[in-house]
Amino acid sequence: MQPPTESLVVMETVGITNMEGNGLDDSFKYRVDGIFQTVDELEQRVVEVEQFYSNMNKKQPTASKGSSTLKDKDKDRHVPSIKKQQQDASKREAAAAKRMQELIRQFGIILRQLLTHKWAWPFMQPVDVEGLGLHDYYQVVDKPMDFSTIKNQMEARDGTGYKNVREMCADVRLVFKNAMKYNDAKSDVHVMAKTLLGKFEEKWLVLLPKVTEEEKRREEEEAEAQLDMQLAQEAAHAKMARDLSIEIDKLDMHLEELRETIVQKCRKMSTEDKRKLGAALTRLPPEDISKALEIVAQGNPGFQAAAEEVDLDIDAQSESTLWRLKVFVKDALEAQGKSDTSMGGNNNNKINTTTTNNTTNNNNKRKREICDAIAKTAKKKSKKPTS
Numbered sequence: 563m564q565p566p567t568e569s570l571v572v573m574e575t576v577g578i579t580n581m582e583g584n585g586l587d588d589s590f591k592y593r594v595d596g597i598f599q600t601v602d603e604l605e606q607r608v609v610e611v612e613q614f615y616s617n618m619n620k621k622q623p624t625a626s627k628g629s630s631t632l633k634d635k636d637k638d639r640h641v642p643s644i645k646k647q648q649q650d651a652s653k654r655e656a657a658a659a660k661r662m663q664e665l666i667r668q669f670g671i672i673l674r675q676l677l678t679h680k681w682a683w684p685f686m687q688p689v690d691v692e693g694l695g696l697h698d699y700y701q702v703v704d705k706p707m708d709f710s711t712i713k714n715q716m717e718a719r720d721g722t723g724y725k726n727v728r729e730m731c732a733d734v735r736l737v738f739k740n741a742m743k744y745n746d747a748k749s750d751v752h753v754m755a756k757t758l759l760g761k762f763e764e765k766w767l768v769l770l771p772k773v774t775e776e777e778k779r780r781e782e783e784e785a786e787a788q789l790d791m792q793l794a795q796e797a798a799h800a801k802m803a804r805d806l807s808i809e810i811d812k813l814d815m816h817l818e819e820l821r822e823t824i825v826q827k828c829r830k831m832s833t834e835d836k837r838k839l840g841a842a843l844t845r846l847p848p849e850d851i852s853k854a855l856e857i858v859a860q861g862n863p864g865f866q867a868a869a870e871e872v873d874l875d876i877d878a879q880s881e882s883t884l885w886r887l888k889v890f891v892k893d894a895l896e897a898q899g900k901s902d903t904s905m906g907g908n909n910n911n912k913i914n915t916t917t918t919n920n921t922t923n924n925n926n927k928r929k930r931e932i933c934d935a936i937a938k939t940a941k942k943k944s945k946k947p948t949s
Contacts, residue, residue, distance in 0.1 A: 593820060600813060607806055614799045618792075647794050651787050658780055665727045665773060670716065672765045673734065677709060679761070681754040685709055685737050702744050707736040727773050734762055822882055831884045836876045839884065842891045843874075850894045857886050 676682055688708045691699045700706075712733050715723050724730050741755035831839075843854060855867035858874060861883035866872065876884070 597813065597817065597820070604806060604810060604813070607802065611799050611803050611806070614795070618796070647787070647791050650790075654783050654787065658776075658783070661776055661779075662726060665769070665776060666716065666724070666730070668769055668772070669727050669730055672762070672769065673709070673712070673716075673730075675765065676734075676758060676762055679758060681758060682709070684751055684754060685741065685758070696744075699744060703740045705736065705740075707733050707740060709737060712737070726777075727769070731766060735759065738762070821886075830881055831888070835888075836884065839888055839891065840876045842895065843887070846891065846894055847898075850890075853894075854887055854890060857890060858883055861886075 677686070686709050688711065689696065689699065689706060691697075712730065715733075716730065717723070738755040738759035742752050742759075745752040745755075843851065846854060852867070855865075855872060855874070858879065859865045859867040861880050879887070
């Protein structure tokens, strides 16, 4: 999406006001200032939309034909609002949390069965390293674990507890593996730990399919929620782009009305002014001549600005077009560092331009041959220039 072009029209209108501001009151200045502010706001919103789509394109990986088809189908689906997406996400999170609590409850049953086993007592509390004189314990065991610690984390309500069943499973295994790692294979503690670990793995295999199913379900829900949120954001920014287009069109109409009002209050361009304008046009580079012809075409729909050969009759143009051309030519020549105080030149009244279009390989450059301008039109009018 291109930034609002109305800022150029504002500059043009201000240029006309500054060059020929006689008869204009301060209300025009306030109106122009207001338009400038509106254009700035629109430009900021345009930048926001552009950045969104730019970031979206960067994040989007190269899609295969199959994934492209899937994306097309996704675009056809109903896209809820972002607010509705957030509400749905909250409901999904609540439902997922309830399902996870049920899995934790079932895991708790397995844990209680282990705790009631006659060989569970060595693993109920943290190892008394100092009391037992196990000076090398922390060198062998990286992360001590016991059932009382597991139980406390299962019951925690301050956010420090387990997030899922697999975390609990890992800590139960750690209790037994630590004991097997530190104690000799023939020791009673090693044998007890190995036996209980085997019983735990048997019971875990029964619960594992439910855990896997829940994990897959959550992954699918998260992917779907992410897709819906992305589509909702796209829809919101597409609406923003449409609203911007409407506002820009309204602003453009307002600018046209303001410009016409200003032109009506300006004095009419004299024959001498037209002669100077025609001469100044011949001093423009080809790219600026093309822009000048586009200005003429805006005021005259029948004018073929892109034709290979163009005849421009200065005297046939409206006052609005003439003043717009004058402002444009003045700015273009000043940009080239050329003096434009007199805008003098030939005593002709027609410009004949020939253009050759660019080719995409940049080997052929656009050429424009400017012939002597404005030949006989001025003779049809009074030979005495008007002031």
